[in-house]
Amino acid sequence: MLNEKSLSVSQDCNECPIRHRAVCARCESDELERLEEIKYYRKFEAGQTVIWSGDRMEFVGSVVSGIATLTQTMEDGRTQMVGLLLPSDFVGRPGRSSAAYDVVATTDLVMCCFRKTPFEEMMMRTPHIAQRLLEMTLDELDAAREWMLVLGRKTAREKIASLLSIIARRDASINMRDVSAPGERITFDLPLTREAMADYLGLTLETVSRQVSALRKDGVIELEGKRHVTIPDMGRLLEEAGDDADGGVFA
Amino acid sequence: MLNEKSLSVSQDCNECPIRHRAVCARCESDELERLEEIKYYRKFEAGQTVIWSGDRMEFVGSVVSGIATLTQTMEDGRTQMVGLLLPSDFVGRPGRSSAAYDVVATTDLVMCCFRKTPFEEMMMRTPHIAQRLLEMTLDELDAAREWMLVLGRKTAREKIASLLSIIARRDASINMRDVSAPGERITFDLPLTREAMADYLGLTLETVSRQVSALRKDGVIELEGKRHVTIPDMGRLLEEAGDDADGGVFA
DNA sequence: TCCAAATCTTGATCTGCGTCAAAGTCTTGT
DNA sequence: ACAAGACTTTGACGCAGATCAAGATTTGGA
Numbered sequence: 001m002l003n004e005k006s007l008s009v010s011q012d013c014n015e016c017p018i019r020h021r022a023v024c025a026r027c028e029s030d031e032l033e034r035l036e037e038i039k040y041y042r043k044f045e046a047g048q049t050v051i052w053s054g055d056r057m058e059f060v061g062s063v064v065s066g067i068a069t070l071t072q073t074m075e076d077g078r079t080q081m082v083g084l085l086l087p088s089d090f091v092g093r094p095g096r097s098s099a100a101y102d103v104v105a106t107t108d109l110v111m112c113c114f115r116k117t118p119f120e121e122m123m124m125r126t127p128h129i130a131q132r133l134l135e136m137t138l139d140e141l142d143a144a145r146e147w148m149l150v151l152g153r154k155t156a157r158e159k160i161a162s163l164l165s166i167i168a169r170r171d172a173s174i175n176m177r178d179v180s181a182p183g184e185r186i187t188f189d190l191p192l193t194r195e196a197m198a199d200y201l202g203l204t205l206e207t208v209s210r211q212v213s214a215l216r217k218d219g220v221i222e223l224e225g226k227r228h229v230t231i232p233d234m235g236r237l238l239e240e241a242g243d244d245a246d247g248g249v250f251a
Numbered sequence: 252m253l254n255e256k257s258l259s260v261s262q263d264c265n266e267c268p269i270r271h272r273a274v275c276a277r278c279e280s281d282e283l284e285r286l287e288e289i290k291y292y293r294k295f296e297a298g299q300t301v302i303w304s305g306d307r308m309e310f311v312g313s314v315v316s317g318i319a320t321l322t323q324t325m326e327d328g329r330t331q332m333v334g335l336l337l338p339s340d341f342v343g344r345p346g347r348s349s350a351a352y353d354v355v356a357t358t359d360l361v362m363c364c365f366r367k368t369p370f371e372e373m374m375m376r377t378p379h380i381a382q383r384l385l386e387m388t389l390d391e392l393d394a395a396r397e398w399m400l401v402l403g404r405k406t407a408r409e410k411i412a413s414l415l416s417i418i419a420r421r422d423a424s425i426n427m428r429d430v431s432a433p434g435e436r437i438t439f440d441l442p443l444t445r446e447a448m449a450d451y452l453g454l455t456l457e458t459v460s461r462q463v464s465a466l467r468k469d470g471v472i473e474l475e476g477k478r479h480v481t482i483p484d485m486g487r488l489l490e491e492a493g494d495d496a497d498g499g500v501f502a
Numbered sequence: 503t504c505c506a507a508a509t510c511t512t513g514a515t516c517t518g519c520g521t522c523a524a525a526g527t528c529t530t531g532t
Numbered sequence: 533a534c535a536a537g538a539c540t541t542t543g544a545c546g547c548a549g550a551t552c553a554a555g556a557t558t559t560g561g562a
Contacts, residue, residue, distance in 0.1 A: 202404060
């Protein structure tokens with residue numbers, strides 16, 4: 001089911017965000033050594049499922065490059081995306097043995113994985129890891145709650161604007177660009193199909209398509225092809241999203 | 252703004268869930284002593300706001316008794332509840348100095364609080380606290396994501412059934428009753444007004460009222476007065492919620 | 503006890519988004 | 533380069549839930 005290939009363990013650690021973000025900063029070198037031992041890389045192609053909901057989950061890890069989604073599905077096929085995993089995001093749950101969601105690679109994807117049991121043992125011995133994971137999980141919880149407002153109370157147009165502004169912001173932070181500079185034109189590639197956007201926003205793909213067209217017609221966004229977006233005025237987009245213009249809810 | 256009264260510190264610790272759930276189980280006695288020193292109780296009346304979004308947050312804590320809600324509000328007044336805090340739930344975020352949501356007591360409420368800075372220092376020194384908080388936060392994240400499916404993809408009727416089944420389950424677990432016993436009639440008081448239910452479900456209060464009436468007419472629930480609910484068949488309710496009947500998504 | 507305010511129910515009507523349908527445009531493999 | 537499939541756009545129409553409105557019931561304070 002999982003056609004992954006392991007990458008060389010000797011691959012440069014700078015590419016592994018968990019080293020940087022979750023562990024490195026405050027750990028002793030022997031702990032880093034131990035982490036190194038249980039670390040491995042996995043590669044997935046666009047469209048591949050990383051893990052199915054309910055599957056036994058034998059690793060935790062984080063996204064090195066590419067984009068993955070967390071999705072829930074009802075018996076009758078209705079689908080809701082509950083998370084968007086960009087580089088540096090953590091996947092998996094220490095203390096839980098089976099996956100709660102489908103994880104799907106939407107682009108080619110590289111993950112940095114740790115075997116779960118050794119990782120958990122290490123977490124027990126290394127306080128900073130649990131503290132760092134707590135911090136990351138609280139951020140995710142905030143993002144999930146912000147998204148509840150989007151899903152429960154925003155119109156289709158506001159939903160699209162919210163999604164675009166999140167992607168713009170996260171894309172900018174990955175590439176270390178500044179999204180809040182006034183007058184700046186922001187440009188990025190949409191990493192999601194219209195259907196994936198619909199699943200994230202609780203809409204149909206037709207409605208997504210219509211609202212994207214409407215935002216383009218109104219000059220809020222510009223499109224080259226279907227995927228390349230430029231945002232001439234970030235403040236305007238945030239207004240359309242229903243957020244206050246000063247950096248917004250997801251700051 | 253906060254008309255709280257501190258309760259005696261000598262109040263029986265059995266009433267303070269964080270002692271049990273977050274700290275006690277694995278801590279040394281001197282750590283418990285230190286926690287005891289920074290602990291205090293606060294009482295709120297139904298309808299009082301515990302803290303406003305954006306306020307400086309000088310404590311973390313957990314609910315001892317009563318019910319509180321976390322809500323977000325847009326500038327134009329649209330409101331979305333993003334969390335329901337029942338006894339034992341943790342509030343606040345180590346490492347963040349201002350509140351991200353309004354916290355409102357919907358019934359009379361007692362909270363067990365810890366001053367934030369000493370709590371954070373203690374967390375640094377006491378690995379089990381961060382580990383326990385991580386576990387609790389991951390549970391909350393799962394609950395938030397389950398709720399995203401409710402908000403994004405369920406019909407009004409399914410939303411009401413989902414809310415009732417969650418409340419039934421949580422109420423049962425607080426009172427140590429078994430909700431999954433087949434044939435068992437389950438009874439509880441709704442702790443939320445129709446408007447609060449609407450804010451949680453992303454609906455209007457009129458729609459909530461209509462769907463509650465419809466579920467009653469169809470025999471899925473029984474009502475005495477407006478608030479006292481009995482569920483003659485939990486499996487039936489879970490079907491109406493769109494969950495699989497075997498314990499459901501929130502198990 | 504009684505009045506006023508809060509909460510809840512129900513009805514009539516409206517509308518944003520879903521559904522169904524068809525055609526257009528990219529992508530990919532040969 | 534071309535064909536087949538995947539993805540996207542656009543149109544016509546219907547419906548679930550919102551909105552507006554009027555009462556009914558419950559709650560709480562004087």
